[in-house]
Amino acid sequence: MQNLKKTNHWLYQRHSDNDIDRARLIKKPLAALIIMLGGMSISGCEPADDVENNSSIIASEQRAQNLKVSADIEDKIINSYARVASKHAHICPKLIQKQLDNSVIERTAEVMIKDSCDYFLYPKIGEQIAVSLDNDQIEALLITPRTYNFANGGYEVTSYDKHVIRLAYNGAGYKPENFRYDVAITIE
Incomplete structure (x- = not known):
């Protein structure tokens, strides 16, 4: 904001009255542009954070699903082994x-x-x-x-x-x- 005041002050000192009127016209859009850019840089971080949060949520859900799938596979292997073992007296489970x-x-x-x-x-x-x-x-x-x-x-x-x-x-x-x-x- 201080840079904006210095810029405005420089515009007033250096130019004539017509230029001062033009500077006043520029001042409002320039301030609006600075506010917009500042808002974009602040809000620009939020979607990246959302993407990181979403990707970490997706990664944790995928890990949980992989653990469940591996547990199901392990259970099926144990059951198939147990099915074969049921035909023998000395093999468990x-x-x-x-x-x-x-x-x-x-x-x-x-x-x-x-x-x-x-x-x-x-x-x-x-x-x-x-x-x-x-x-x-x-x-x-x-x-x-x-x-x-x-x-x-x-x-x-x-x-x-x-x-x-x-x-x-x-x-x-x-x-x-x-x-x-x-x-x-x-x-x-």
Whole structure:
């Protein structure tokens, strides 16, 4: 603003009265132009900031979507591995499915090599899941979608999600290297 006053002062001193009238006419548009340019430089920063904010929002949404996709892929790989493992007694985790005409899934002569074995299943909402074992040294727990101990009885399914039943060795002594057991999972 100080430069504008100096410019106006210089215009008044140097020119005649006609020039002074012209300078007054120039003064208003010049001030308006300076105000416009100042406003543009200030508002000119805002869209760039908006673009940066939008790009960071888009980048974070894309990262979240990529994480979800990678988690879905990982889950599908684990399920496909579990489907293959269900055909073998000594490989865990296992994907198990109820037969149409039978509500009991029986697995005999299963072998627990590590300290636990997981069984994946996808029951319908409202169905009851119960687990019975031939050995008291094994603990049957539902670990996904929520924690539940099957020693308390059956569990009622409240959501259509992957349910993971973990059979874990819970004996007083050391677990044998190839611990054999029979399990029956009832879904009604």
